Amino acid sequence: MSPQRPKVVIVGAGFGGIQAAVALSRAAVDVIVLDRQNHHCFQPLLYQVATAALSPAEIAWPIRHMLRQQRNATVFMAEVKGVDLAGRSVETSAGPMSYDYLVIATGATHSYFGHDDWAKFAPGLKRIEDATRIRRSILLAFERAELAGNDAERQRLLTFVIVGGGATGVEMAGAIAEIARQTLANDFRRIDPRNSRIILIEAGPRVIPTLPEDLSRYAERALTRMGVDVRTSTRVISCDAGGVDVDHGRIDASTIIWAAGVVASPAASWLGAAHDRAGRVLVRPDLSVPDHPEVFVIGDAAAVHESDGEPVPGVAPAAKQMGDYVGRLIAARLAGESLPAFRYRNLGELATIGRRAAVVKLGRVHLKGFIGWLFWSFAHIYFLIGVRNRFIVAFTWLWDYLTFQRGARLITDVPPQRKG
Amino acid sequence: MSPQRPKVVIVGAGFGGIQAAVALSRAAVDVIVLDRQNHHCFQPLLYQVATAALSPAEIAWPIRHMLRQQRNATVFMAEVKGVDLAGRSVETSAGPMSYDYLVIATGATHSYFGHDDWAKFAPGLKRIEDATRIRRSILLAFERAELAGNDAERQRLLTFVIVGGGATGVEMAGAIAEIARQTLANDFRRIDPRNSRIILIEAGPRVIPTLPEDLSRYAERALTRMGVDVRTSTRVISCDAGGVDVDHGRIDASTIIWAAGVVASPAASWLGAAHDRAGRVLVRPDLSVPDHPEVFVIGDAAAVHESDGEPVPGVAPAAKQMGDYVGRLIAARLAGESLPAFRYRNLGELATIGRRAAVVKLGRVHLKGFIGWLFWSFAHIYFLIGVRNRFIVAFTWLWDYLTFQRGARLITDVPPQRKG
Numbered sequence: 035m036s037p038q039r040p041k042v043v044i045v046g047a048g049f050g051g052i053q054a055a056v057a058l059s060r061a062a063v064d065v066i067v068l069d070r071q072n073h074h075c076f077q078p079l080l081y082q083v084a085t086a087a088l089s090p091a092e093i094a095w096p097i098r099h100m101l102r103q104q105r106n107a108t109v110f111m112a113e114v115k116g117v118d119l120a121g122r123s124v125e126t127s128a129g130p131m132s133y134d135y136l137v138i139a140t141g142a143t144h145s146y147f148g149h150d151d152w153a154k155f156a157p158g159l160k161r162i163e164d165a166t167r168i169r170r171s172i173l174l175a176f177e178r179a180e181l182a183g184n185d186a187e188r189q190r191l192l193t194f195v196i197v198g199g200g201a202t203g204v205e206m207a208g209a210i211a212e213i214a215r216q217t218l219a220n221d222f223r224r225i226d227p228r229n230s231r232i233i234l235i236e237a238g239p240r241v242i243p244t245l246p247e248d249l250s251r252y253a254e255r256a257l258t259r260m261g262v263d264v265r266t267s268t269r270v271i272s273c274d275a276g277g278v279d280v281d282h283g284r285i286d287a288s289t290i291i292w293a294a295g296v297v298a299s300p301a302a303s304w305l306g307a308a309h310d311r312a313g314r315v316l317v318r319p320d321l322s323v324p325d326h327p328e329v330f331v332i333g334d335a336a337a338v339h340e341s342d343g344e345p346v347p348g349v350a351p352a353a354k355q356m357g358d359y360v361g362r363l364i365a366a367r368l369a370g371e372s373l374p375a376f377r378y379r380n381l382g383e384l385a386t387i388g389r390r391a392a393v394v395k396l397g398r399v400h401l402k403g404f405i406g407w408l409f410w411s412f413a414h415i416y417f418l419i420g421v422r423n424r425f426i427v428a429f430t431w432l433w434d435y436l437t438f439q440r441g442a443r444l445i446t447d448v449p450p451q452r453k454g
Numbered sequence: 455m456s457p458q459r460p461k462v463v464i465v466g467a468g469f470g471g472i473q474a475a476v477a478l479s480r481a482a483v484d485v486i487v488l489d490r491q492n493h494h495c496f497q498p499l500l501y502q503v504a505t506a507a508l509s510p511a512e513i514a515w516p517i518r519h520m521l522r523q524q525r526n527a528t529v530f531m532a533e534v535k536g537v538d539l540a541g542r543s544v545e546t547s548a549g550p551m552s553y554d555y556l557v558i559a560t561g562a563t564h565s566y567f568g569h570d571d572w573a574k575f576a577p578g579l580k581r582i583e584d585a586t587r588i589r590r591s592i593l594l595a596f597e598r599a600e601l602a603g604n605d606a607e608r609q610r611l612l613t614f615v616i617v618g619g620g621a622t623g624v625e626m627a628g629a630i631a632e633i634a635r636q637t638l639a640n641d642f643r644r645i646d647p648r649n650s651r652i653i654l655i656e657a658g659p660r661v662i663p664t665l666p667e668d669l670s671r672y673a674e675r676a677l678t679r680m681g682v683d684v685r686t687s688t689r690v691i692s693c694d695a696g697g698v699d700v701d702h703g704r705i706d707a708s709t710i711i712w713a714a715g716v717v718a719s720p721a722a723s724w725l726g727a728a729h730d731r732a733g734r735v736l737v738r739p740d741l742s743v744p745d746h747p748e749v750f751v752i753g754d755a756a757a758v759h760e761s762d763g764e765p766v767p768g769v770a771p772a773a774k775q776m777g778d779y780v781g782r783l784i785a786a787r788l789a790g791e792s793l794p795a796f797r798y799r800n801l802g803e804l805a806t807i808g809r810r811a812a813v814v815k816l817g818r819v820h821l822k823g824f825i826g827w828l829f830w831s832f833a834h835i836y837f838l839i840g841v842r843n844r845f846i847v848a849f850t851w852l853w854d855y856l857t858f859q860r861g862a863r864l865i866t867d868v869p870p871q872r873k874g
Contacts, residue, residue: 221519
C-alpha cells in the first residue's frame with residue numbers, strides 16, 4: 035500500500051461489500067475489506083445447508099481468494115467494534131484502521147421483536163453456523179424420536195415449526211417436508227418419518243406477501259400438497275424449549291426455526307445515525323450518511339427507497355447494485371466527477387418450494403411449477419461463486435432429484451445427550 | 455423385532471462394526487447398532503477434511519442410511535456408558551439394552567502418553583469434529599499472521615508442528631506444505647505463506663516405520679523437497695499454547711497437530727478384561743473375550759496377533775476383516791457350527807505425501823511417486839461409501855490437481871478473537 039493513495043475501508047464481505055471492492059478494482063485507491071468471517075456466504079442457498087442438501091463449503095468461498103487477483107485489495111479477518119467519524123478510523127479487533135472513504139455493508143440479523151430470549155429456542159438462518167446448527171436439530175429430532183419412550187414425546191420430537199412465511203420460511207418448510215416424506219422414509223424402524231408434522235406460521239393473510247397473489251396462492255397449495263400445515267393469520271405469542279404458543283393455542287414441538295424478521299446490524303449505532311424501526315440507516319440518495327459524504331451504508335444495513343417511495347427489498351441483487359454504485363461513485367469523485375442518485379433495478383423475485391415447484395416473478399412474467407423450478411435452479415447455479423461450486427451443486431441437485439436423497443446428513447458437535 | 459430371535463448388539467459403526475452388521479444380514483437375528491454419532495466416517499481421508507480439500511459430508515455417511523435395506527438391523531444414536539456382563543445388558547444414554555451377543559467395535563482415540571493436558575494445544579485427528587477444528591486452526595493461523603504486529607509473532611503463527619511420523623503425520627505435513635506453498639501463495643498481501651515452516655517430528659529414526667526402509671527414505675526425501683523440515687530421532691518433551699519443547703530445543707509454533715499415538719476406547723474397563731499397554735482388550739483367537747464366548751472385541755479396540763506373533767495393525771482392512779469374521783462366526787454358532795480362528799490377510803499399506811507422491815507396499819511390490827499416487831487415489835475412491843461421494847471426491851481431486859486449489863477453506867465457529 036502506498037501511503038499517498040486514498041484508503042477505502044469496506045466493512046462486510048457479503049454481496050454488497052464484495053461488489054463495492056470489485057467496482058474499485060481499477061481505481062487508484064487502496065481497498066481494505068474487513069469481515070469477521072473468512073468466507074463470503076451465498077445466503078440464498080443457506081437453507082439447503084440447513085436441510086442437509088449441500089455442504090457449507092459449496093456455498094461459501096474465502097473472501098481473500100475471491101479478491102486475490104485484485105492487487106489494490108487487502109482482506110483482513112477482523113471484527114469491527116465501532117467507527118470514529120471525526121478521526122476517520124474504524125475500531126477493530128485487530129486495532130484501529132484509518133480510512134478516507136468508508137463503506138458499511140454489514141447486513142442484517144434475525145429480529146425477535148424484542149424477545150431476544152427466544153433465540154435459543156428458535157434459531158434463525160443468516161450464517162453458516164446457523165445452518166449447521168439447524169441441520170443438527172432437524173436430524174437429531176428424528177434420531178431422538180426413534181429412541182423416545184412414549185407417544186407424546188415422539189410426536190413432539192417429530193413436530194417442526196417454521197415461524198415466518200416469507201421466501202426463507204417457505205423454502206425451509208418445503209425442504210423439511212421432503213426430508214420427512216422422502217429422504218428418511220425407509221431409514222427408521224420404530225418411527226415413520228412420514229408422520230412428522232411440519233407447521234408454517236405466518237402472521238399475515240398469505241405466504242410470500244411480496245409476490246403477486248396468484249403466486250402466493252400457488253405456493254400455499256404446493257406446500258399443503260407436500261404435507262405442510264400452513265397457518266396464515268396466526269401470531270406467535272411465545273417460544274420455549276417445548277414448543278410455541280400461538281394466538282390459536284399451543285403447539286408442542288422440539289424444533290422451531292425463526293424466519294420471521296430481520297434487524298440491521300449495529301451500523302446506525304456505530305455512526306450515531308438516524309435509522310428506521312428495523313435499525314437500517316437512513317441514507318441520502320447517493321447512499322452516503324447525512325453530513326458524511328465519505329461514509330456509505332449499503333445492502334440490508336441501509337434504508338433505501340425507490341422513486342415511487344417503495345422500499346428497496348433486502349435481497350442479494352439490491353445489495354450488489356448498491357455495492358457497484360458506491361464503488362463507481364467513489365472512483366468518480368476521485369476523478370472530480372459525480373454520479374446521479376442510486377436507482378434500484380428490480381430483476382424479479384423467486385422462491386422454491388420443493389421438487390418441481392417454485393414461484394418466479396420477472397416483471398409481468400409469472401412462472402410456477404416445474405418451469406419455475408428449472409428457472410430457479412439455473413439462476414442460482416449461475417450466481418454461485420466459482421466454477422467448481424457450480425459444477426458440484428448442479429451435480430448434487432441432479433443426483434438428489436433422481437434419488438430423492440440428500441448428501442449432507444451430518445450431525446456434528448452434538449451437545450451432551452439427555453436420557454431418552 | 456420378534457422377541458424370540460437372538461439379539462446381537464454392535465457398539466460402534468466404524469469399519470469393524472458396519473462389516474459385522476452386514477455379515478449378519480441373512481442371519482435369523484435382530485441386529486442393533488449403537489453409535490454416539492449418526493455417521494460412519496471414512497477415517498483414511500479425514501486428513502483431507504483437516505486440510506480443506508474435502509468437506510465433511512464427502513467422507514461421512516449416515517449409519518442408518520448405510521443399513522436401511524437390511525431389515526433385521528436397527529440403528530440407534532446413543533452413547534454407551536458400560537456393560538453388565540452378568541445381566542447381558544449394555545448401559546446407554548437411552549437406557550439399558552439387553553443382548554445375546556455383543557460386538558464391541560469402539561476404536562481408538564489419541565494418546566498423549568500420560569500428558570492429557572497437551573490435548574488442548576495439540577489436537578489429534580479421529581473424528582469429523584477434530585478435522586474441522588484442525589482446519590480452523592491452520593486457516594486462522596494465516597489470517598492472524600496477516601494481521602500480526604511484529605516479526606516474531608508472525609513467524610510463530612506461520613510455524614506448524616506435526617508430532618508423529620506415521621502415515622497420518624506424513625499426510626498432514628505434506629498437505630499443509632501444499633496449502634502454504636501452492637493454495638495460498640497469492641492470497642495474502644502482508645505475508646508470504648511460502649515462508650511458513652512445517653516441521654514433522656518423529657521419535658524413531660525414520661518416517662512411517664511400518665513400511666520398508668526404501669519407501670520410508672523416499673517419503674522423507676519427498677517431504678523435504680516440498681519444504682517440510684523432517685526431524686527424526688526427536689522427542690517431544692512438552693506442548694503449550696506457544697509451541698513445543700523437544701529434546702534438541704524449543705520450537706515456537708501456533709499450530710501443533712498430534713499424530714503420535716493412539717489408545718483404545720474404554721472397552722477393557724467396561725468388560726473388566728485384561729488389556730495391553732495401549733488399552734486394547736486381549737481377545738481369544740476367535741476375537742471373543744476370555745470366559746465370555748458371547749462377547750467380541752474387534753478393530754482398534756482389540757489386541758490381535760498374527761500366527762507369526764506380529765500384531766495386526768490398526769488399519770481399516772483389519773477392522774473390516776474382524777467385523778466380517780465375527781458376524782459369520784455368530785451366524786455359524788446359531789446354526790450349531792463353528793469357524794477356525796481369525797486370520798488377518800495383509801493387503802498392503804499405503805500413504806500419500808502430496809501431488810504425484812505416495813508410497814505403496816503390496817506384498818513384495820513397492821510403488822512410489824506418480825504411480826503410487828495414482829494407485830492411492832483410485833484405491834481410496836473405490837473404498838468410499840456411496841456413488842455420489844466417489845464421484846464428487848474424484849471430481850474434486852481432479853479439479854484441485856489442475857488448479858492447485860482446495861475447495862473447503864472454511865473457518866467456522868471461531869472462538870473469540872484476541873487483539874492482534
